[in-house]
Amino acid sequence: MTVRCRTKKRWAAPCVPAGLERRRETPDETKAVAKTTLHRLLSRRDIPLREKTLWRMLYETAARAAEILALNTEVLAPHRRTH
Template sequence: MRSRTAIDRLIARREVDLREKTLWRILYETCARAEELLQLNIEDLDLAGRCARVKSKGAKPRTRRRGAAHHGHVLETVYWDAGTARLLPPADPRPHPRPGIRHPSPPRTGKYLVDRDLCPDTGLARLSYDQARDLLDAATATDGPGTGWDLHELRHSGLTHLGESGASLFELMAKSRHRKAENLRRYFKLSPQAMRELASFIGPGASRTH
């Protein structure tokens, strides 16, 4: 888990490209999985509402009423805050089917790409998970390649900080979209102040109900 200060300092670094800053910040604020966010295009983002609908891990295909499989998948909504909003482009009513949250990367040799993964303006390809992982590692490594942060740490840190701030277990489940509560217990940590307030509920001065 990384501290809020460490994450803020990383994203504030001037030598880091805006594309990476945006990805890292939105990973932290949405507590979404990197694979989910890397599949988004600019037009998939509700910039005014600060949210986007993603195909989540293990998402099942939609089914018609008669049981026939549909090509789409059930989508879930993730939300970000002002830190991400400041890095994203301003809302534009014109459609821009460009892959990736910000500027796409060069195509990967030998990788089969569909039209959705290519920018119609530049021909550049969507940032892959491996590329995103390597960029974060390179920016945070302290002792050579492989010693830096992992993409999942941003999701983990976001959930941990929410838990420390007093978010309930149900709120953490809604934010992370975990299906089982036991997978979130490690994030469910109350701050010392929250623990003091909790203890006051049963202290001598607490009101009694019968």
């Protein structure tokens, strides 16, 4: 890549030490939840709305749980505020 940057594109390229080895990739064993399974979970009446909303937002946005939980929900629907 550094040779291509210098010769083809004439970009300044970082100098990488010659003895540097590439890190090994760790296989990701995470399995995606099927959309039908998610719909079945979201249609259950014994699961609180907060949990259903969290699952839906995680599935639809691919965001991290901490990012979704940190959202200020008051700005999402200001017309529904009760106070």
